[in-house]
Amino acid sequence: MNTRTRAPEPSATTADTPVGAEGRTAIDALWRRWVGDRDPADRERLILHHAPLVKYVAGRLSVGITAAVDSGDLISYGMFGLIDAIERFEPDRGTRFESYAIPRIKGAIVDELRATDWVPRAVRDHARAVQTAVAELEATLRRTPTDAELAAHMDIDVDRLHEVLDQVSLTSLVALDQLFVDAEGGQSSLADTLHDPHAVDPHGRVERVEQRQALKGAISRLDERDRAVIVLYYLEGMTLAQIGDILQVTESRVSQLHTRAVLALRAKLTVPPV
Numbered sequence: 001m002n003t004r005t006r007a008p009e010p011s012a013t014t015a016d017t018p019v020g021a022e023g024r025t026a027i028d029a030l031w032r033r034w035v036g037d038r039d040p041a042d043r044e045r046l047i048l049h050h051a052p053l054v055k056y057v058a059g060r061l062s063v064g065i066t067a068a069v070d071s072g073d074l075i076s077y078g079m080f081g082l083i084d085a086i087e088r089f090e091p092d093r094g095t096r097f098e099s100y101a102i103p104r105i106k107g108a109i110v111d112e113l114r115a116t117d118w119v120p121r122a123v124r125d126h127a128r129a130v131q132t133a134v135a136e137l138e139a140t141l142r143r144t145p146t147d148a149e150l151a152a153h154m155d156i157d158v159d160r161l162h163e164v165l166d167q168v169s170l171t172s173l174v175a176l177d178q179l180f181v182d183a184e185g186g187q188s189s190l191a192d193t194l195h196d197p198h199a200v201d202p203h204g205r206v207e208r209v210e211q212r213q214a215l216k217g218a219i220s221r222l223d224e225r226d227r228a229v230i231v232l233y234y235l236e237g238m239t240l241a242q243i244g245d246i247l248q249v250t251e252s253r254v255s256q257l258h259t260r261a262v263l264a265l266r267a268k269l270t271v272p273p274v
Contacts, residue, residue, distance in 0.1 A: 054078035081108025226261035
């Protein structure tokens with residue numbers, strides 16, 4: 001588990017201050033002091049001044065990253081890269097700090113994402129390869145490719161393709177607390193969409209109560225003998241032969257009464273078309 005402390009986010013007012021000729025001179029002087037004295041206060045000022053580089057790099061990288069990764073985390077990872085760049089930068093070499101720092105900020109973010117990713121990098125590469133192959137074949141064939149066509153396109157056999165697909169299936173897992181925008185424009189998590197079979201369904205409960213009341217009313221309006229057949233068969237669990245003994249009719253006659261009662265109930269409970 002990654003235990004690295006999250007880097008502090010910069011002050012927006014300081015980080016977003018434009019730099020003119022006088023500001024550039026002040027920054028150059030700040031760099032000279034930092035290189036000469038290594039004063040932590042000067043390092044903090046350099047971090048705050050160059051913090052927009054981290055936001056820039058994090059914004060570019062976030063385009064191809066799943067929404068489960070928070071942008072604040074990317075900025076935090078990038079801040080470590082910025083701090084490392086400030087520690088190592090040598091102004092006397094004539095290189096602009098921005099050119100020196102951006103690759104290190106990007107590398108810090110990518111390294112941290114890989115360190116926290118539970119899916120192996122090779123599996124991620126396989127997922128991209130399969131996705132690219134499917135897109136290319138669909139554009140050519142105008143349909144979804146078969147496994148054999150996909151395997152041939154990727155220059156592997158079908159068995160190997162199935163192994164790759166089994167591995168790639170791991171990358172489709174998502175966090176239940178991942179947020180998305182719902183139909184009402186608000187934010188919901190995937191956990192909110194899962195059905196809980198043990199949860200109380202107020203709408204379903206009311207609907208079942210209404211159905212029972214309607215069925216009870218329909219049964220009460222049946223002929224006395226039909227009502228007896230329904231009650232004895234469905235509520236008491238008797239067989240047709242046992243019901244025949246009670247009503248003193250044949251089993252065949254009970255079957256006829258049952259059919260008639262069911263049809264009568266269906267007619268009473270069916271809502272006529274408008």
